[in-house]
Amino acid sequence: MSELQGKALVAQGGGPTAVINQSFVGAVLEARKSPHVSHVYGALHGVNGIINENFIDLTEATTHNLEAVAQTPSSGLLSTRDKPDIEYCKKIFGICKLHGIRYFMYCGGNDSADTCRIVNEEANKAGYELRVIHIPKTIDNDLLVTDHCPGFGSAARYVAQAFAGVNLDNRALPGVYLGIVMGRHAGFLTAASCMARKYSDDGPHLIYLPERPLSKEQFVSDIERVYKEQGRCIVAVSEGVVDSDGKAIAEQFTGGERDAHGNVQLSGTGALGDLLSSWVKDGTDISRVRADTLGYIQRSFLGCVSETDAREAREVGEKAAQYAIWHNQDGSVAMRRVGDYAIEYFLTPLETVARNSREMADEFINEAGNDVTDAFRNYVRPLVGALPVAERISAPAVPKIASKGN
Amino acid sequence: MSELQGKALVAQGGGPTAVINQSFVGAVLEARKSPHVSHVYGALHGVNGIINENFIDLTEATTHNLEAVAQTPSSGLLSTRDKPDIEYCKKIFGICKLHGIRYFMYCGGNDSADTCRIVNEEANKAGYELRVIHIPKTIDNDLLVTDHCPGFGSAARYVAQAFAGVNLDNRALPGVYLGIVMGRHAGFLTAASCMARKYSDDGPHLIYLPERPLSKEQFVSDIERVYKEQGRCIVAVSEGVVDSDGKAIAEQFTGGERDAHGNVQLSGTGALGDLLSSWVKDGTDISRVRADTLGYIQRSFLGCVSETDAREAREVGEKAAQYAIWHNQDGSVAMRRVGDYAIEYFLTPLETVARNSREMADEFINEAGNDVTDAFRNYVRPLVGALPVAERISAPAVPKIASKGN
Numbered sequence: 144m145s146e147l148q149g150k151a152l153v154a155q156g157g158g159p160t161a162v163i164n165q166s167f168v169g170a171v172l173e174a175r176k177s178p179h180v181s182h183v184y185g186a187l188h189g190v191n192g193i194i195n196e197n198f199i200d201l202t203e204a205t206t207h208n209l210e211a212v213a214q215t216p217s218s219g220l221l222s223t224r225d226k227p228d229i230e231y232c233k234k235i236f237g238i239c240k241l242h243g244i245r246y247f248m249y250c251g252g253n254d255s256a257d258t259c260r261i262v263n264e265e266a267n268k269a270g271y272e273l274r275v276i277h278i279p280k281t282i283d284n285d286l287l288v289t290d291h292c293p294g295f296g297s298a299a300r301y302v303a304q305a306f307a308g309v310n311l312d313n314r315a316l317p318g319v320y321l322g323i324v325m326g327r328h329a330g331f332l333t334a335a336s337c338m339a340r341k342y343s344d345d346g347p348h349l350i351y352l353p354e355r356p357l358s359k360e361q362f363v364s365d366i367e368r369v370y371k372e373q374g375r376c377i378v379a380v381s382e383g384v385v386d387s388d389g390k391a392i393a394e395q396f397t398g399g400e401r402d403a404h405g406n407v408q409l410s411g412t413g414a415l416g417d418l419l420s421s422w423v424k425d426g427t428d429i430s431r432v433r434a435d436t437l438g439y440i441q442r443s444f445l446g447c448v449s450e451t452d453a454r455e456a457r458e459v460g461e462k463a464a465q466y467a468i469w470h471n472q473d474g475s476v477a478m479r480r481v482g483d484y485a486i487e488y489f490l491t492p493l494e495t496v497a498r499n500s501r502e503m504a505d506e507f508i509n510e511a512g513n514d515v516t517d518a519f520r521n522y523v524r525p526l527v528g529a530l531p532v533a534e535r536i537s538a539p540a541v542p543k544i545a546s547k548g549n
Numbered sequence: 550m551s552e553l554q555g556k557a558l559v560a561q562g563g564g565p566t567a568v569i570n571q572s573f574v575g576a577v578l579e580a581r582k583s584p585h586v587s588h589v590y591g592a593l594h595g596v597n598g599i600i601n602e603n604f605i606d607l608t609e610a611t612t613h614n615l616e617a618v619a620q621t622p623s624s625g626l627l628s629t630r631d632k633p634d635i636e637y638c639k640k641i642f643g644i645c646k647l648h649g650i651r652y653f654m655y656c657g658g659n660d661s662a663d664t665c666r667i668v669n670e671e672a673n674k675a676g677y678e679l680r681v682i683h684i685p686k687t688i689d690n691d692l693l694v695t696d697h698c699p700g701f702g703s704a705a706r707y708v709a710q711a712f713a714g715v716n717l718d719n720r721a722l723p724g725v726y727l728g729i730v731m732g733r734h735a736g737f738l739t740a741a742s743c744m745a746r747k748y749s750d751d752g753p754h755l756i757y758l759p760e761r762p763l764s765k766e767q768f769v770s771d772i773e774r775v776y777k778e779q780g781r782c783i784v785a786v787s788e789g790v791v792d793s794d795g796k797a798i799a800e801q802f803t804g805g806e807r808d809a810h811g812n813v814q815l816s817g818t819g820a821l822g823d824l825l826s827s828w829v830k831d832g833t834d835i836s837r838v839r840a841d842t843l844g845y846i847q848r849s850f851l852g853c854v855s856e857t858d859a860r861e862a863r864e865v866g867e868k869a870a871q872y873a874i875w876h877n878q879d880g881s882v883a884m885r886r887v888g889d890y891a892i893e894y895f896l897t898p899l900e901t902v903a904r905n906s907r908e909m910a911d912e913f914i915n916e917a918g919n920d921v922t923d924a925f926r927n928y929v930r931p932l933v934g935a936l937p938v939a940e941r942i943s944a945p946a947v948p949k950i951a952s953k954g955n
Contacts, residue, residue, distance in 0.1 A: 158722070196947070198946070214937070216718075217718045219940075220942070223722075305850055307851040308623065312848065315627045410839065411826075412819060413818060420818070432817070433816065436844075438842075440843070440846075444710055445710040447710075533621050536625050538607050
């Protein structure tokens with residue numbers, strides 16, 4: 144057990160998820176129990192709030208307030224796109240030391256894990272004991288080591304419910320429907336649209352992921368084939384789909400706007416969907432072609448949470464505080480899948496998660512590169528959970544009278 | 550009470566809603582109870598299914614199946630964009646007569662009400678007793694006479710939950726966010742985004758409706774003002790917003806594609822959002838501007854239903870069968886709001902609902918034309934219902950140490 148007496152600090156970085164507050168509230172409530180922790184601070188706007196000392200004292204937040212925040216999507220402590228370099232991390236460490244912080248728990252993606260790694264190194268160099276734990280979150284599900292990431296299951300559920308609804312809509316009024324889903328390099332979220340299928344002819348009928356190059360020819364001919372067979376076609380496309388040169392197809396529209404991480408803006412525009420629509424309209428004689436871009440709503444919608452995801456997000460936060468405070472360890476909290484379906488938590492070194500990211504395994508993508516496999520369905524099903532009822536009428540056809548002879 | 554012995558026929562037309570199946574199931578189950586009704590048929594794909602005799606015998610559907618379908622969004626009997634003229638309506642009547650149908654209940658918007666009106670007239674001219682009831686549905690809430698339309702409350706709830714989530718997201722990572730909402734001529738659905746506000750600075754901060762012309766100058770300066778005050782700005786915009794000449798701003802992008810009703814395509818493209826984004830990017834020095842178009846998902850999302858809406862949709866279906874079978878009447882089922890909040894159902898003549906549509910009352914829109922009023926909030930609140938928890942952290946700020954002097 145740690146003998147470190149001091150304050151704990153929690154913060155949230157990167158894009159919000161529906162359950163990221165479960166994680167920080169889990170960490171806070173667990174830390175507040177400990178006799179080693181005098182105060183639990185929250186930094187506002189992630190690392191930016193640390194270097195600017197924008198702290199709030201969560202020791203004085205009511206449990207009722209924190210439990211309600213836990214149920215609320217998006218980063219309750221607010222977020223940042225700052226990507227700290229070494230100097231920035233030195234400042235973080237300096238402020239932690241100044242405030243007597245001994246436990247730092249940072250919830251974010253691989254960049255946040257890297258920040259944790261550098262801050263931890265700086266503290267070690269200075270001989271200041273600072274436990275640093277990275278709490279994983281991302282809707283993209285692209286972190287290394289862990290079986291999956293908290294936040295992914297709820298976003299995947301939103302995507303599945305959206306495509307399930309669109310499938311019903313498109314059955315009623317047939318045509319081609321393209322849905323553009325978030326995911327720059329990893330297609331997990333787009334792939335989760337497969338959970339929308341219940342009956343054998345349900346959409347999405349085609350799924351295109353950033354892991355496989357998208358050719359205009361295949362795209363148009365795939366859609367034409369499905370449309371000919373079914374009279375309709377629903378397509379899920381990752382915003383990050385690339386051409387045969389590996390270049391993001393969306394890149395040409397964004398005016399080159401880039402964030403601090405050097406990423407081109409993909410979301411917040413309908414341009415990719417409209418381009419893909421024009422491919423289908425120009426390349427076929429199908430007239431009704433519609434494209435929706437799921438946009439920011441898929442990661443923050445109020446009222447669409449996977450119960451499994453909420454529980455796991457809560458637990459990785461609790462485990463973060465336990466690893467730091469009771470076990471005196473640094474690292475990133477990870478999940479191991481056992482059986483079908485249970486989870487074991489473990490701590491992995493920060494450097495195993497920092498910076499790098501994961502894409503979908505080959506076994507999750509079909510050979511034609513336009514759908515997922517049963518292996519992926521088995522992987523994603525427990526994370527999304529059972530969907531609401533989507534039932535078709537089962538009733539016999541009535542014999543025709545007027546057109547009897549036809 | 551009616552003494553008419555025969556079959557009942559139900560069908561669904563126009564755009565799907567989340568609760569349209571509640572209405573047809575209400576009508577079917579009520580009709581199946583009656584000794585006057587030998588069979589209850591459903592027409593597939595609306596009026597198109599009638600003239601082609603694509604009937605299924607709902608007398609043989611199980612109650613369990615129908616109750617599950619009632620919970621499923623989008624038109625379970627499938628829909629059509631056919632807009633029947635007189636000849637088409639004569640065919641409908643001919644098929645009804647041929648199959649011994651005496652009760653026809655058609656769920657749809659003002660065009661469907663008009664179809665009901667003409668079919669009813671044709672039956673009267675021919676001296677064939679055919680009871681025709683229009684069951685109202687539309688997410689646009691633009692039918693005359695009725696206080697509001699089944700289907701609107703659930704779509705409004707989706708819009709409110711979407712903007713509530715986006716508000717939390719945008720607080721965490723500030724910028725300008727534009728959300729484009731369905732609504733060609735009536736702004737009710739866009740206006741319902743106001744229900745996303747809980748705390749005093751919550752978005753949407755600006756709401757633009759088709760009932761008021763949108764000038765680029767006002768739009769940009771409104772956003773600039775809010776952004777200056779709050780460091781962020783969320784805007785809800787109807788897809789049908791018009792310029793000072795009354796022309797839809799979206800119209801220039803759609804290539805003039807029109808449906809059978811002569812309506813230009815507004816949904817299924819992100820072009821309007823991207824145009825409005827460019828107005829803000831070009832007209833201000835705000836760099837982070839994002840636009841999402843809520844698209845088809847807002848009317849069909851699986852798992853977002855207003856309980857009030859579901860109940861009322863069910864009841865208008867039940868009442869339709871009761872008016873036709875027990876009271877031998879024709880008309881459109883309507884709702885009258887009494888007190889705060891209860892509903893009385895009544896039947897209004899088909900011609901009072903057919904063809905024409907309703908826009909938002911002046912008292913629902915603020916003087917500047919960029920927000921709704923308290924009167925609208927009171928109108929829409931019971932239709933949307935209470936939203937899921939959206940809580941902010943309440944904790945005191947920690948005194949700064951490093952930057953004490955600042």
